[in-house]
Amino acid sequence: MRISMLAERTGLPVATLKYYLREGLVPPGIATARTQALYDEAHVARVLLVRALTESASLSLAAVRQVLAVLDDPPASRHDLLGAAQHALLTDEERSAGTPGAPAADPWLSRAAAVVAARGWYCDTDDPLVRRLAEGLRAADAADVTISDEHLDAYARASETIADADVASVPADAAGAMRQVVVGTLLTDPLILTLRRIAQQQASDTAAARPTS
């Protein structure tokens, strides 16, 4: 199909498609003339994926490029694969942070580690995700948002429910598993946050309906 049809099929302007092509986010079509190329179903799927990652998951183009690189070249072993998928979900900054020398006596890192350990999860304070959790706790505190240990443990319990369902849905083949962990996680994040808001409405209506004796 021509680029005009690719635009129609994906709902994106031709200018955006040309931008994706120029940036290498979508592979080139088969050239049929100096300024014309033909695209196929694989192009449609790739454009829709880039669109979902930028629009729905709000990823930067650099982050999209990182995700696509991992999807296009998945590791052979299933164990490496899950590590690579988790790695693709980190930010550039987190990836390049490396291991700090001494385990810093940061109270937020200690609290993040305690939350993780309280669930019986393996906890490494050098793990970029534990550090991200610590940064989140620090930011909430700076904005004067207090979160009790019980409140945080409820979040961790809920995350366990989510993650168990996520892991159960990972297909057996390497490429499919990679896609499910990386793309699936990014595109279901907004669903979880939306369901949280709907559940809040529900819970506050229920609380409001209770007699305040």
Place this chain on the structure above:
Amino acid sequence: MRISMLAERTGLPVATLKYYLREGLVPPGIATARTQALYDEAHVARVLLVRALTESASLSLAAVRQVLAVLDDPPASRHDLLGAAQHALLTDEERSAGTPGAPAADPWLSRAAAVVAARGWYCDTDDPLVRRLAEGLRAADAADVTISDEHLDAYARASETIADADVASVPADAAGAMRQVVVGTLLTDPLILTLRRIAQQQASDTAAARPTS
């Protein structure tokens, strides 16, 4: 304190503080000379809040402005308050969408409604959050991410656990409740998504350790 001290206390460059002041995100200090003003602890708290909303919750300045407007002028009744808080958490687009004429026969809206109804929650397909859920489901499908009903129900169950803890933590006073619902939700979203990733690591390690007979 002078603006240089405000910068030191909040960890932000003077240029950023001047930008916040110019944009009205932080109220002016008390002028002591034509180009000098003094700031107090309320300014420190406000700057830290704006910083957390932009950096940690990734809000646009327009969204920050909306959140601050609601915090600065909370409704008198507790019931209006929770509605206003939920309203402040919507995007501009969602707020201005209005009620569509006919209940569109959109399969994603039907599925979103079914997810909500399956939990026994009150469901209104005109609710902007139910519409946001439908858009999220549509985006995941466009990127070829399949989510089973069981998987989605696990997300809804987890959201219930999260929302119950959220609502239990809302203080009794109107201003405090408003702040907790709006700022608390925005700043704990990243914590939940981070815990999800840590729990995924944990769940996949556990799955990998199981004999594959």
